[in-house]
Amino acid sequence: MSKGEQQWIIPDGYIPPVSSGQLQSHESVCVLNLSQEEVTVTVNVFFEDREPLLGMTAAVPPQRTRHIRTASLNAGGEHIPVGVPYAMEVIGSAPVYVQYSRLDATQAENALMSVMAFPVK
Template sequence: MEEIGSTVWVVADGYIPPGSSGDDPALASHESVCILNTGPADAAVELWVYFTDRDPDGPHVLPVPARRAFHQQLGALGVPAGVDYSVVLHSDVPVVVQHTRLDSRQAANALMSTIAYPAR
């Protein structure tokens, strides 16, 4: 399989919903970046978190093996719930990045997913 993607990706709209309905950890409100590396080389992805009221946080280094998918919940990296943020990812090889938000504050859950912006 050939390399697919870009080396710089941007997620401009970040917001982990504060709170969840129910007790199932699999349905807790969260946001994730999903990274696909179709190429023959492992990817070293650096993730930076930008806030409206403080300096950026990072780099968080995410290893993505060759020909694999990798999912990272952003709260596990210390991104707080209820705070606006944006994410920039830099990879040493081309990858594809998708952003997903699960909002389970209500009993009728909402799942939003979009491809991040490929800046380079």
């Protein structure tokens, strides 16, 4: 029996445009692969007022975790813009677990948010 799901939804993405202090504002998609095979995850990004960025990929080795900074993803040289709300669909080539985290360091009082993505069954 496979553990995890192949499709996950993250409705609230946002890369904070500024940082203060020593920490850099960022967000990550954290993927856990419990299988014996490498899994390719495809990230599709959807916006309110522009065309989606589709087909951004990352590999997750067998029985490992990978923290993918969303700012590092690109589709045809295009990156997710900072300061723009968006949503993500994460699709694994095999079942995985997906968590989303955001570090907002725009103020001296940093905020860290981390939630499980919504699994599509």
